[in-house]
Amino acid sequence: MLVPVILSGGAGTRLWPVSREGQPKPFMALPDGQTLLHKTYCRAAGLLPSDGEIVTVTNRDYYFQSKDHFLAAKLRQRGHFVLEPVGRNTAPAVAMAALAVRARHGDQALLVVMPADHLIRDLEAFGRAVERAAALAETGHLVTFGVVPTAPETGFGYIEMGEQLDEGRGARVRRFVEKPDLETARQFLDSGDFLWNSGMFCFSVATLLGELERHAPEILVSAIACHEASSGDELGQVVQQELSGEHFAAFPDISIDYALMERSERVAVVPAAFDWSDIGSWGALSALVEPDAQNNRAAADAVFVDTCNTYVQSDDRLVATVGVSDLIVIDTADAILVAHAERAQDVRKVVKQLKDSEHEAYRLHRTVSRPWGTYTVLEEGPRFKIKRIVVKPGASLSLQMHHHRSEHWIVVRGMAKVTNGEGVRLVNSNESTYIPAGHKHRLENPGVIDLVMIEVQSGEYLGEDDIVRFEDQYGRAC
Template sequence: MRTIVLAGGSGSRLWPASRRSFPKQFLSLCGEQTMLQATIDRLAGLDNDGMVVICNEEHRFIVAQQAVAMGTNTDAIILEPEGRNTAPAIALAAFEALDGAAGESPLLLVMAADHLIEDVAAFQAAVALAKVQAEAGKLVTFGIVPTSPHTGYGYIQRGVSLDGGAFVVSRFVEKPDLQTAQTYVDEGEYYWNSGMFLFSAQVYLDELKQHRPDIYAACEKAYAGKTRDADFLRLDKEAFAACPDDSIDYAVMEKTDKAAVVPMDAGWSDVGAWSSLWEVGDNDAEGNVLMGDVLTQSTRNSYVRAEHRLVATVGLEDVVVVETTDAVLVAAKDKVQDVKSIVNTLKAQGRSEFLHHRHVYRPWGVYDSIDNGDRYQVKRITVKPGAKLSVQMHHHRAEHWIVVSGTAKVTIGENTIMLTENQSTYIPIGEVHALENPGVIPLELIEVQSGSYLGEDDIVRFEDRYGRA
């Protein structure tokens, strides 16, 4: 059995903590681990023969770094040139699994990187039950035993029973209204659709080829044109761009006669909105979930998250407050699904807050945009030991670098110099330059940019360790 982790979501309903360049699966929302790391961690103890992560190209270094940080190796990180939903993503993982299987078809445990599962033992027990049915040729989905008439989830109705506590899937149901959802819960034959699966790679591809031959053909062509770069597997971009966008539910599971469901009661949540974190959090005596430096007075049944400064609330009830370095969200708890519309507005207005945080992560480290104005911008840059930024130049800006701590190896044109604490240098407009940390501790410096245009796209890369040149 191999695990396939789908890590390509945008998490827009968890703005402002989640941004397109650093979405919720890479955040620590429910503990010290990020959601991706928690997903990987719950595999410990399973009979798992490897792991493949599927993500967007722009997130590849985040995935690699978070896996390495917990001592985990991935068999491959498949990079999607653009999102095409779950049916194509899983098809790519199936082709990759069969590529090195020596004639055998491994089972694929498909999981989302941004789900919460509190009872790992119950999850692993459900996987063991599902494995029996997957080995018998079934496409198994995990149905969450409902705890409420939730209208934000699709439902699965079970049919006749199978061996070991599994059931044939009778039908999949779209997100219902409240009255219909209550009927489903009362009947006891319906489960929330978790979006997790277990099946044979070959069986999945056979069913996809039968029911959506267009998706199968596009993915087969995209995979055939693959290239490998260390742990990264890149696809034929043109072939994948031609692939239709569809979910595994619509493309395969609702059409196949091989669908089975295994009930799972493991404290699951897809963390689809801020209200989900209130539901699974540790409530205080007033029903509040408080994260960070928070003071409350006459506040009840609310979720308040302070990431960088003190947040105080007075006289609030059933609200969500989320503070980050560059944005604050205040919303009625029953309206947090509509946060996505705020993100769409930010995007339409061309504002950076939909795209990234003030802290922006790069494969070499991180930078924090601490100030900006007309024709200038100030960043605090941290470079990891041994890391090097690309050899580059800018058409429209000059840069001043002041070292705060550590050692900087700076190349400007044909000259290379070493800078230490309190030393500085200047890079004129149009000068080819590079920055490297040759030391064993992080390099921290202040960068002051000045010029007529300060956008991140004013970078011409000539050499780069991370394949961005």
């Protein structure tokens, strides 16, 4: 049985200001409107029969967004979400996925590990590569996918191929090489013996766990303890498995490459001829957009005057450039990035500075996703904050209370069911209600269309942490 395991997380710091810690790269919409995670789900589903299962390993904070993307893809397969309380790199993630799959499908199930933030458009070639990898995995190999290089890239790791296996369908891995300098990368390309390390793998549960026991026993011991202490629920098409915070925190922070692939003698590589991009920078993303005659590209309403080799992306504003070249211009609701095209990799330095100064722009957008919908900060100042709140049909905010702020709610669209103290009432469009500080309250959408409302907060302290939850259908109550 083949089980795709999707690893979804990471901040995608080189794609700031669109990718942020609270809304990372897998949730980014590409120029065609689909997110990388949506495309990965569809790619995984293409490998499976309708009764198959797709496992997603992600942070607990990303569960509801990930589930929404899974359900929006309208797949027939079951979704199994393994939820990490904290980030611990790919070795713990893969180990926990393997134990989850073993519990449901046995030792001989084959895992296909796929990062959620890669773009592959040639799905037929991808499927053929998975078939070759699965055949090698069934003979006890840990298989990695190596992408045939097209340029001397210095931003990728490389795999050196050894002797051929399985009638040329794959090869033994002679060694893994970290990101090389340009001259070394050119030598690798010229030799024909090196492939880009894609970060995708295929192996049986039995082989993976056996090799972990041999080469990284501390990972396996921690994984077994964490699996036994963790709980899971089946909710229709979705399995939700919460990992024990105490046990998961005991894992070392280490990648599957370092923990196992570079140590095992059973590692093979399948050369993959499909198109592949890790969308690791704005340069990679801009390549998805058709250029004009001056090699300008726009994922926005843009005007280029005497401009060349420039990429513009904007959420909702017209961007005009005059007399410039070789620029990246990314406009979002609360931040603008202007960078030289050759310095695209250095965008992560901006994120580091923001994080060091505790600026919220490294973590959150002005529009923030929540399990029940979204909120957008429209304006804020001393003692006030104005938000636009959208609640999905049937969704509900927690029963909560604020110590330091009162709230005035105005319904713009739909109908709100409001709990305020001991009372419950329906608030229709163009009506309002007031929530004093210290009152228990809850907002629900009993209707079949989105509830849209404006919230005006007033008080001495308006931070998001001024909240006491008493009941919450999303497991967030204290």
